[in-house]
Structure formats: structure tokens, C-alpha cells
Amino acid sequence: MEGFHHHHSSITSPFSYTFAITGTAATTSTFNTTPWMNSRIWSKLPQRLIDRILAFLPPPAFFRARSVCKRWYALLFSNSFLELYLQVSPRRHWFIFFNHKISKSYIYKNNNNGATGTASNHNNDGYLFDPYDMAWYRISFTLVPSGFSPASSSSGLLCWVSDEAGPKTILLCNPIIGSLTQLPPTPRPRLFPSIGLTVTPTCIDVTVAGDDMISPYAVKNLTSESFHIDGGGFYSIWGTTSSLPRLCSLESGRMVYAEGKFYCMNCSPFSVMAFDITSNAWFKIQAPMRRFLRSPSLLECKGKLLLIAAVEKSKLNVPKSLRVWTLQSCGTMWVESERMPQQLYVQFAELEGGNGFECVGHGEFIVIIIRGTDKALLFDISRKRWQWIPPCPYRRHHHHGFVDELHGFAYEPRLATPVTGLLDHLTLPFQNFNA
Amino acid sequence: MELLCIRQWISGLLPTVKKWLSAWCIKPVGGALVRQEPEYILLALMGSPLKKIMLCSSEKEIFSVEEQVMVQHSVIINNMIEDGSYNHEESKIPLDCVDSKTLKKVIDYCTHHTHHHNDNQEDLEAWDAQFLNVDSNGLYDLLMAANYLEIRNLLDLIYGTIKNMIKGKKIDEIRRIFNIKDHGFTPEEEEQNRKEYPHFY
Numbered sequence: 001m002e003g004f005h006h007h008h009s010s011i012t013s014p015f016s017y018t019f020a021i022t023g024t025a026a027t028t029s030t031f032n033t034t035p036w037m038n039s040r041i042w043s044k045l046p047q048r049l050i051d052r053i054l055a056f057l058p059p060p061a062f063f064r065a066r067s068v069c070k071r072w073y074a075l076l077f078s079n080s081f082l083e084l085y086l087q088v089s090p091r092r093h094w095f096i097f098f099n100h101k102i103s104k105s106y107i108y109k110n111n112n113n114g115a116t117g118t119a120s121n122h123n124n125d126g127y128l129f130d131p132y133d134m135a136w137y138r139i140s141f142t143l144v145p146s147g148f149s150p151a152s153s154s155s156g157l158l159c160w161v162s163d164e165a166g167p168k169t170i171l172l173c174n175p176i177i178g179s180l181t182q183l184p185p186t187p188r189p190r191l192f193p194s195i196g197l198t199v200t201p202t203c204i205d206v207t208v209a210g211d212d213m214i215s216p217y218a219v220k221n222l223t224s225e226s227f228h229i230d231g232g233g234f235y236s237i238w239g240t241t242s243s244l245p246r247l248c249s250l251e252s253g254r255m256v257y258a259e260g261k262f263y264c265m266n267c268s269p270f271s272v273m274a275f276d277i278t279s280n281a282w283f284k285i286q287a288p289m290r291r292f293l294r295s296p297s298l299l300e301c302k303g304k305l306l307l308i309a310a311v312e313k314s315k316l317n318v319p320k321s322l323r324v325w326t327l328q329s330c331g332t333m334w335v336e337s338e339r340m341p342q343q344l345y346v347q348f349a350e351l352e353g354g355n356g357f358e359c360v361g362h363g364e365f366i367v368i369i370i371r372g373t374d375k376a377l378l379f380d381i382s383r384k385r386w387q388w389i390p391p392c393p394y395r396r397h398h399h400h401g402f403v404d405e406l407h408g409f410a411y412e413p414r415l416a417t418p419v420t421g422l423l424d425h426l427t428l429p430f431q432n433f434n435a
Numbered sequence: 436m437e438l439l440c441i442r443q444w445i446s447g448l449l450p451t452v453k454k455w456l457s458a459w460c461i462k463p464v465g466g467a468l469v470r471q472e473p474e475y476i477l478l479a480l481m482g483s484p485l486k487k488i489m490l491c492s493s494e495k496e497i498f499s500v501e502e503q504v505m506v507q508h509s510v511i512i513n514n515m516i517e518d519g520s521y522n523h524e525e526s527k528i529p530l531d532c533v534d535s536k537t538l539k540k541v542i543d544y545c546t547h548h549t550h551h552h553n554d555n556q557e558d559l560e561a562w563d564a565q566f567l568n569v570d571s572n573g574l575y576d577l578l579m580a581a582n583y584l585e586i587r588n589l590l591d592l593i594y595g596t597i598k599n600m601i602k603g604k605k606i607d608e609i610r611r612i613f614n615i616k617d618h619g620f621t622p623e624e625e626e627q628n629r630k631e632y633p634h635f636y
Contacts, residue, residue: 043612057602070618088591
């Protein structure tokens with residue numbers, strides 16, 4: 001099976017974590033409460049079945065298990081193990097967060113020899129969050145050169161886009177195994193386009209939309225360009241372009257994928273822009289209660305598109321709340337599906353103080369991050385459970401107490417992402433990135 | 436004899452029926468193979484729900500169980516019935532590597548999940564947790580049985596449990612459990628590992 005490239009002969013763990021964390025009860029308590037395992041029984045297990053247990057481990061635990069013996073260590077390089085892994089490894093709906101570089105001001109600072117230092121120290125650390133165990137890990141993206149920012153994520157790959165105005169270079173990175181694959185640059189020059197990525201085991205789709213630079217000083221949301229490559233031999237190297245509807249503003253810069261379409265939040269007034277990949281067409285969907293929304297975000301859950309937002313005022317004199325709507329199969333109607341319990345909302349609103357919040361969803365989980373603080377809520381849609389997330393122990397706090405904003409993505413760490421092998425067939429002039 | 440003819444007739448109809456089934460989005464329960472293939476759903480629906488099959492444990496004890504239940508969960512049993520090697524009137528399926536106690540539990544699992552697959556997530560999880568409240572021997576035997584019978588969802592459940600048991604353990608403890616006497620690392624490599632994961636030694 002092609003695609004299992006190994007860029008290093010030995011891979012040390014890409015994760016760093018400590019056990020001084022008090023909030024992560026599960027990781028510390030497993031030392032004391034896991035049952036004693038009788039070696040007379042378990043040593044009889046055939047190798048194949050042991051491999052299967054290892055394939056079930058989440059990546060941080062897998063990397064630790066590699067220290068047990070040489071055979072286990074080498075499994076990461078074994079094609080047969082990786083094939084087993086891809087078949088049996090359960091879906092993990094984790095998240096990754098980055099310190100938000102407020103892109104536009106970052107570029108200006110860069111040009112003016114930024115005084116604050118955010119321009120100079122190229123910190124590409126990601127904070128990996130496991131919502132099942134409420135545990136944080138840190139992953140470094142040292143492979144990604146400076147001048148790139150994270151834009152999207154799908155199936156274990158993270159997409160980074162070049163910051164510089166002009167044709168955009170896109171990189172797909174799997175930090176677990178240290179792989180970096182480059183896409184051909186987009187033809188049209190853009191400033192800060194919205195990027196949508198969806199990856200399956202056999203195909204890669206990327207769409208870049210908006211911020212067309214019609215002149216060095218004029219930016220307009222005019223077009224989108226799409227990239228497609230699949231194992232069946234079909235590809236479109238940015239050959240598919242489409243016009244955006246008039247007067248749209250893709251402010252959030254994020255696109256969410258659900259069932260064949262990319263969705264993006266459109267502001268003033270709030271609506272949802274949708275792009276059907278197969279028919280290469282954009283259309284608008286009205287947002288629910290659009291005049292009363294604050295901080296809306298789009299999420300995907302079980303193939304359906306969700307919209308989450310605070311509702312500020314209502315004609316029906318219903319108190320302020322935080323609600324989730326689901327887009328129905330017809331594609332135009334929304335039905336309210338969740339609401340934050342009122343008591344919790346009061347607490348939440350007090351902490352938030354009108355500064356706004358960002359939401360990111362993965363599978364059955366939604367993370368709500370309050371801007372300007374290190375407080376975040378986790379909502380489990382299937383169990384209807386709301387919990388405060390313990391603060392990330394790896395984030396630096398500035399001396400005057402201000403916290404960098406966190407910019408999050410749905411991310412599932414994977415030991416192998418063989419689909420990038422498809423891109424290796426595109427002959428590109430190799431650009432040498434010096435990390 | 437009639438049964439085999441009917442099955443062949445159905446196989447002929449399958450292409451059209453497959454389309455019909457996917458439109459209805461019928462959701463089967465159980466193993467991965469059954470999840471994907473409408474053919475198996477149809478075959479499962481085809482027999483009357485109360486049709487029984489006989490499973491024989493290694494201790495020669497015979498268990499009667501609804502055909503539909505086993506066909507939905509076990510790829511091995513499903514294949515046996517599908518290819519006609521199982522004759523309802525006469526034979527029983529011999530499972531020489533599964534003892535009575537374990538076979539009973541496996542049948543329990545499959546039956547519960549077939550009859551309760553519309554239950555909510557939390558209830559099913561609670562039942563599964565109670566189901567797996569067995570000692571090491573029991574868990575090992577269940578794993579072997581589920582592996583032999585290829586019952587995907589039971590396997591996932593068991594592997595999930597074992598993985599949780601391993602996840603927090605120290606390296607030396609894991610070596611003891613799996614009786615790994617020679618880890619194969621050079622002293623320098625072992626030192627490097629200890630530096631990287633001091634809490635796990």
C-alpha cells in the first residue's frame with residue numbers, strides 16, 4: 001500500500017504532557033484504579049491480537065507503549081500494522097487549539113518589524129484536547145515553516161495556508177508522524193481567504209474562497225477555487241472556479257464540511273453560505289433568528305450542519321440564551337435542537353461579559369471558548385452534559401494577565417494518513433522549506 | 436430444499452432490492468460486514484424471526500438461539516448460513532473453541548443488542564459495562580470467542596476495555612503482563628525512553 005512514507009528513521013513522541021495536572025482526573029486516577037492483569041492469561045494472547053489492542057490506543061498512549069519493547073516500537077513503521085490500525089482504530093473526536101494570530105494585524109506588524117515579539121518567535125505549538133478524558137497534550141509543528149497559519153483540519157491532517165498576500169500555498173501536515181505535503185499554489189492572488197478541507201481515505205477536496213485581490217490594494221469576495229484529487233484518478237488542480245454570491249462577507253474564514261458541502265458563516269446580516277462541491281455552486285441559506293444572533297458559529301455533527309449562537313433579544317420575551325439549531329434535510333429550514341440550561345447560561349454570560357465566544361465541534365462534542373479568558377465549556381450532545389474544561393497547562397500567560405485567544409479545530413490525531421500519497425504523484429517543483 | 440431455492444431467487448432479485456433497502460435506510464445491528472451489506476439484512480429478514488439455530492459448545496452442550504440474532508452479529512455464522520452449509524433440520528454449528536459458559540455470554544450479548552438496538556446510548560453502555568464485569572479469565576475467553584466468531588461490535592467493546600486497562604500502566608508492568616522478557620532495546624535506547632517518559636517507569 002503506497003503512501004506510508006516515513007520521513008524519519010526513528011520517531012520520538014510528538015507529544016509532551018505532564019502529570020502535575022489536577023484537572024485531568026482520568027489520567028492520574030488510571031494509575032491507581034486499573035485492574036490487575038494476570039500475566040498467565042494475557043501472555044497467551046497471540047501477537048496479532050496484541051497488535052489489535054495497540055491499534056486501539058489513542059496516539060499519546062500508543063507512543064508511550066512503544067517503549068515497552070522493540071517489536072512494539074517498530075509497529076509504527078509496519079505497513080501491516082498500519083493497515084490494521086486504519087481498519088480498527090475507533091473514531092476519536094478530539095480538538096486542537098492554536099494561539100490565535102490575529103492575521104491582519106500580524107502581517108502589518110511583520111512588515112513594521114513588530115515590537116511585540118509575536119512576529120519574531122514563530123510558535124507553532126498546538127494544544128491537543130481529549131474530551132473523553134479531559135486531558136491536554138502539546139504538539140509541536142516544527143515542520144511547518146514560518147509565514148503559515150492553520151486553516152482547517154480533516155481526517156488527521158491539518159491544513160496550513162501561507163500568510164502572504166498573493167497566490168496561496170497550502171500545506172497538509174500530520175504532526176504525529178511528521179509528514180508535510182504541499183499543494184500546488186492557487187492561481188488567483190488572495191489576501192485572507194476562507195479555506196475548506198475534507199479528506200477521506202481515497203480523496204482530498206480543498207476549496208479556497210473570497211478575498212480576491214483585484215489590485216494590490218483592493219480586495220473583494222468574488223470567486224472560489226477548488227482542488228480535488230482521488231484514488232480513482234480524477235483530479236482538478238484548482239481548475240474549478242465558481243463565483244460567490246454578491247455582497248457576501250466570509251468574515252470567519254472557516255468552512256465546515258457536511259455531506260458534500262462546505263458551509264461558511266456570512267455576516268451583516270447573518271446567513272450561511274453553502275458550497276456544493278460536486279455541482280461547484282454557491283448558495284445562501286437564511287440563518288434562524290438572524291437579527292437576534294450573537295457570535296454564531298457553524299459545526300458539523302453526525303453529518304448534519306449545526307449553528308450555535310447566543311440569542312440576544314426575542315420578540316417573545318424569552319430570556320437570553322445559547323442555542324443550537326440543526327439544518328434539516330430540506331437544506332433551508334432550521335430546528336432548535338439544544339439550549340444551554342438557563343442557570344449555566346447566567347454563569348456563562350457573566351464570564352463572557354459581551355466579549356464574544358468561539359465554538360468548534362467534533363462528533364458529539366462542542367467546545368465553547370470565551371474570548372479573552374482561558375475558560376471553555378464542553379457540551380456532549382449525545383449525553384446532554386455540560387462541563388467546564390480544565391485550563392490548558394501549556395499556554396503562556398502574558399505578564400499583565402491577558403491571554404492569547406485560542407483558535408480551535410476539530411482534529412483527530414492519526415498514526416497514518418496514507419491519502420497524502422495521492423499528492424506525491426503530482427510533480428511539483430520541490431520547495432525547500434527550512435523550518 | 437425449498438429454503439435453498441428461495442435464497443437463490445432472492446439473490447437474483449438483490450440488485451433491485453439493494454436499492455430499495457438503501458432508500459429505506461434500514462439500519463442493521465452488529466458486525467461491520469452486516470452494517471454495510473443490504474444482502475445480509477435481507478437474508479436476516481427473510482427467515483422468520485423465531486427461526487432457531489443450534490450452536491454446540493466445546494463441552495458438547497447445545498444452545499438454541501434465534502437465527503436472526505446470530506446472523507446479524509457473527510460474520511462466521513452468517514457466512515455458514517449464507518453459503519448453505521448449515522441445514523436447519525439436522526445440523527448444529529460446532530464451536531469447539533468456545534466453552535459453554537462463554538458461549539452463553541456471547542449469545543446473551545447478541546440477543547440483547549438485537550432486541551434493544553433502539554435503546555438510548557447510555558442504557559446500552561451501562562448494560563455493556565455490566566456485561567463485561569468479569570474476571571480476567573472470562574474476559575480472555577470472551578475475546579477469543581468474539582474473535583473466532585468475528586463479532587465486530589463485541590470485539591470493539593472488549594478491545595476498548597483492555598485498552599483502558601493498559602493505558603495508564605507503567606512500562607515494567609506491561610512487560611510483566613505480556614511476559615516480555617527481552618525488550619530488545621540497547622541500554623542507551625532504554626535510557627532515552629526513561630528520560631522521555633519518567634512517569635511510566
